[in-house]
Amino acid sequence: MRLLPELVLVCLESTLVSENNLLAIKSLSVSFGGLKALDDVAIEVKPNSVVALIGPNGAGKTTLFNAISGLVTPDSGQLHYDGNQIPWPKSHELVNYKIARTLQGVGLFSGLSVVENVMMGADTHRKSNFIKDLIGISSRDEYELRELAMQALAWASAAHLADFEPKQLTYPDSKKVSLARALVMKPRLLLLDEPAAGLGQDDIDKLAKLIFDLKRNCSILIVEHHIDFISKISDQVYVLNFGKVIASGTFEEVKREPAVLDAYLGTQQNSIDKNELRVL
Numbered sequence: 001m002r003l004l005p006e007l008v009l010v011c012l013e014s015t016l017v018s019e020n021n022l023l024a025i026k027s028l029s030v031s032f033g034g035l036k037a038l039d040d041v042a043i044e045v046k047p048n049s050v051v052a053l054i055g056p057n058g059a060g061k062t063t064l065f066n067a068i069s070g071l072v073t074p075d076s077g078q079l080h081y082d083g084n085q086i087p088w089p090k091s092h093e094l095v096n097y098k099i100a101r102t103l104q105g106v107g108l109f110s111g112l113s114v115v116e117n118v119m120m121g122a123d124t125h126r127k128s129n130f131i132k133d134l135i136g137i138s139s140r141d142e143y144e145l146r147e148l149a150m151q152a153l154a155w156a157s158a159a160h161l162a163d164f165e166p167k168q169l170t171y172p173d174s175k176k177v178s179l180a181r182a183l184v185m186k187p188r189l190l191l192l193d194e195p196a197a198g199l200g201q202d203d204i205d206k207l208a209k210l211i212f213d214l215k216r217n218c219s220i221l222i223v224e225h226h227i228d229f230i231s232k233i234s235d236q237v238y239v240l241n242f243g244k245v246i247a248s249g250t251f252e253e254v255k256r257e258p259a260v261l262d263a264y265l266g267t268q269q270n271s272i273d274k275n276e277l278r279v280l
């Protein structure tokens with residue numbers, strides 16, 4: 001996938017690179033009944049960086065995304081965004097912060113075409129009026145929104161799918177469309193939950209290139225089990241296990257941490273092949 005200059009231009013208007021973290025989470029705890037899904041978690045995401053959240057199944061990765069995006073209510077914790085402490089956002093407020101996310105599954109609306117699904121990503125919680133009141137650009141009409149959605153589809157290598165129904169898509173193609181739906185709001189912070197799951201190597205390589213391009217203008221917090229992919233794209237890695245951060249640093253640093261090896265393999269080794277970290 002080649003670097004598209006338009007992508008750089010449209011993201012620039014929504015990105016103010018500050019010296020501070022774009023996102024900082026402190027002391028985040030979330031529980032479901034008696035289960036502590038997140039326990040005193042702290043993470044930081046710098047502007048124009050790719051931060052990976054890895055860890056075994058059930059570690060709390062998606063729960064952390066859900067806390068940021070208003071789908072679960074934290075027991076405690078603080079959220080700093082762009083240098084200011086803010087309340088944990090409700091999901092309909094994410095568009096104001098230019099925070100976009102993809103779901104661990106695909107989550108496309110079956111009654112809409114692909115391009116209409118992507119248009120919805122501009123403001124999913126104002127469906128009745130979303131064209132008129134698109135992410136603060138009130139003068140945009142439906143034609144312009146459609147053009148924007150087509151651009152987002154092109155970034156995700158999915159423009160040729162615009163008129164398809166979601167049910168006609170292959171799984172890898174539906175992942176591309178869900179990514180386009182997140183990109184259409186020109187996010188400053190993009191939360192990607194297992195974007196490479198179910199993709200072949202060719203599509204994973206294209207995704208890595210796209211993330212590299214996006215990083216020029218956005219920060220990306222990514223959950224992924226494909227460890228080789230994470231090793232290539234991430235600037236910083238946090239490893240979660242049973243709701244706690246057990247290691248953080250560069251991929252090269254965390255992959256040697258005994259606690260990380262224990263979490264993945266249940267045993268300590270002196271060195272490890274990156275592919276062996278894949279969760280089975």
Ligand SMILES: Nc1ncnc2c1ncn2[C@@H]1O[C@H](COP(=O)(O)OP(=O)(O)OP(=O)(O)O)[C@@H](O)[C@H]1O
Binds near residue numbers: 032037056060061
């Ligand atoms: N809505 C919920 N109600 C009850 N328990 C939940 C809920 N959501 C998550 N959990 C539990 O919280 C823990 C963390 O789940 P989470 O989905 O965040 O894990 P994960 O790291 O994303 O795992 P995976 O890699 O399998 O996607 C798990 O034990 C899970 O069963």
Ligand SMILES: [Mg+2]
Binds near residue numbers: 104
């Ligand atoms: Mg998950």
